[in-house]
Amino acid sequence: xxxxxxxxxxxxWDDDWDSAAGETEFTQQLRAELEKAGFKKA
Amino acid sequence: xxxNEEMKHEFYVAHRVTYDYYIGRKxxxxxxxxxxxxxxxxxxxxxxxxxxxxxxLILIYLIPVNLLLGxxxxxxxxxxxxxxxxxxxxxxxRTGNLLMLRQALEEHQEFFVQxxxxxxxxxxxxxxxxxxxxxxxxxxxxxxxxxxxxxxALRVMKETDIDMDELECIIANLIHQKYVKGYISHSHxxxxxxxxxxxxxxxxxx
Numbered sequence: 001x002x003x004x005x006x007x008x009x010x011x012x013w014d015d016d017w018d019s020a021a022g023e024t025e026f027t028q029q030l031r032a033e034l035e036k037a038g039f040k041k042a
Numbered sequence: 043x044x045x046n047e048e049m050k051h052e053f054y055v056a057h058r059v060t061y062d063y064y065i066g067r068k069x070x071x072x073x074x075x076x077x078x079x080x081x082x083x084x085x086x087x088x089x090x091x092x093x094x095x096x097x098x099l100i101l102i103y104l105i106p107v108n109l110l111l112g113x114x115x116x117x118x119x120x121x122x123x124x125x126x127x128x129x130x131x132x133x134x135x136r137t138g139n140l141l142m143l144r145q146a147l148e149e150h151q152e153f154f155v156q157x158x159x160x161x162x163x164x165x166x167x168x169x170x171x172x173x174x175x176x177x178x179x180x181x182x183x184x185x186x187x188x189x190x191x192x193x194x195a196l197r198v199m200k201e202t203d204i205d206m207d208e209l210e211c212i213i214a215n216l217i218h219q220k221y222v223k224g225y226i227s228h229s230h231x232x233x234x235x236x237x238x239x240x241x242x243x244x245x246x247x248x
Contacts, residue, residue: 006091010083012119013108017136018244026137031181033198039191042184
């Protein structure tokens, strides 16, 4: 039966996105708004 | 429904796939997400490679379940099965953008309701909030996160109904559910997070 199966789909998931999360457009927008409200990086 | 191993082998693979699909769905609606993930992944793995329609049906449930367990589908998977309705939802959860999450759910509400996953996807707010706190914590660069800053971030995302009391309650729940390691200083309106792994890796959900 394995010839009739394609296991590649079970590999198309990302478990590691949380640690790899970098700067996004949203982060930049949030930083700007927080700075505007007086919250700056310590 | 519990089948012993001997009985399982007596079934045709196709029947096992169907069995795992329905048990997976049932587990999802019973909020047993780990069990749902196990059955739906098995169904996806053993589904006939040419049954793209059936694989798509399995994924409609496996994607929300995996999202709740902190596992995101890669864009190739969404495109391959024409499930791009989930794309913005994933992006919103990843960044903690509650406004984007609300908009994504609204935009594809009919599709999600028809599939029966709308209420499950709404639960992703918790994960999005955890990621928002993580982002705010990263921006401020301090273990002491002023709750006023979090309220400001929420206002940016047009979450205007949440006041300080409700925010403290939401964060207390996040701490209780182990999404955040820390405590709330009620008198200082501050969330004080742990110096080591303040936002524990989501593998604890799985």
